[in-house]
Amino acid sequence: MALLWLLGCLVLAGSARATRSLPSCGVPAITPVIRGYNRIVGGEPAVPGSWPWQVSLQRNGNFHFCGGSLISEQWVVTAAHCSVRTTDTVVLGEYDQETASGDVQRLGIAKVFRNPKYSALTIRNDITLIKLETPAQLNARVAPVCLPQATDDFPGGMTCVTTGWGLTNPK
Template identity: 50%
Template sequence: MAFLWALTCLALASTVSALLCSSIGCGVPLISPSVQYSERIINGQNAVSGSWPWQVSLQTRTGSHFCGGSLINENWVVTAAHCEFNPSSHVVVLGEYNLASQTEAVQVKTVSKAVTHPNWNTYTLNNDITLLKLSSPAQLGTRVSPVCLAAANLVLSDSQQCVTTGWGRTSTISNAPASRLQQVSLPLISQSQCQQYWGTRITSAMLCAGGAGASSCQGDSGGPLVYQSGNVWTLIGIVSWGSSNCNVRTPAVYTRVSHFRNWIDQIVAQG
């Protein structure tokens, strides 16, 4: 699979949707993903259609995918600031699996406002996070539902296995994005290990994963890095930046969601 380096449902009746969400909560796909934590190829594998129901595609109004994102409730999506989402020219597409398909029952949503973190730095790529408020609520159901957010005090162990998903490049020799949603498993690595690769560019607002034979690449930016505890998936990272050639031996860098949990809650509460 590949990252966009800063340099990737049938809607149920509202009553049924509400019952589904109240009974399931966040982070529990109704269609189970199939994850092998031994994947060691750059482009991972095709995801099971509908198994990552919080994954969204950010697209131009003419239908070109350029970044990913994650649905965190029926009204809000989180993505990377460097994706530079523009509400006047971009849309959020929910329930997508195959970008080449014209028959999927996707939800195409305009955005009423994009809120980028006030300390976002385009040069250091620090604080790489933007919240998108949908103009109308997502219709939650089998193929569209929110991911859980990492708690502000979440402590993750080094080597924790995680999964990232997106439609980014699937080859180091081609710029073509994936048609079907891809997934790849990656281990977290410590800040000190990551700094061996990237030096002082790594801040407390970032976390690192990969470098063990798999990667993401251009086109995945803004998308999720999640881990599973029990049957619940939690968003811990947002695809931010990494090596320009998607080197599978170099760790990728993600926005650390726990670091921004209080800010996210504040913006969402303000509406």
């Protein structure tokens, strides 16, 4: 049932796309550099703009509390444990949270769709969809990630990457 809910939300998000053509999903205009196979703990610095679907969820002005991924001009996917509110802000095109950039878009949240089967105890069904108040302006630093098809296969040994803000050097 949870899978049906997610698929329904993704269909809704996909149908919300504007009719004009979008840049290819999952293809950054700025090529990322993946030096090694670091684990999430530690990680490595990203090339600015190389992960254009990475968003920052911010609360109380500019406090970053969670990340997410832009999946279309008006939809973001994130974790349910982030407890997103409509009063939060979605920030797109940001690289360094300490330095202002002209490429950054700060968008309001129209609606939050948290998976009703989410369990804080087990962390199962940990997914939320966010509908933006206004569509993102797609460019080299703001673009959607691709969503897999149900028939896609991910064989062992395939390189996978996750992005977000965190410490690259453990302290």
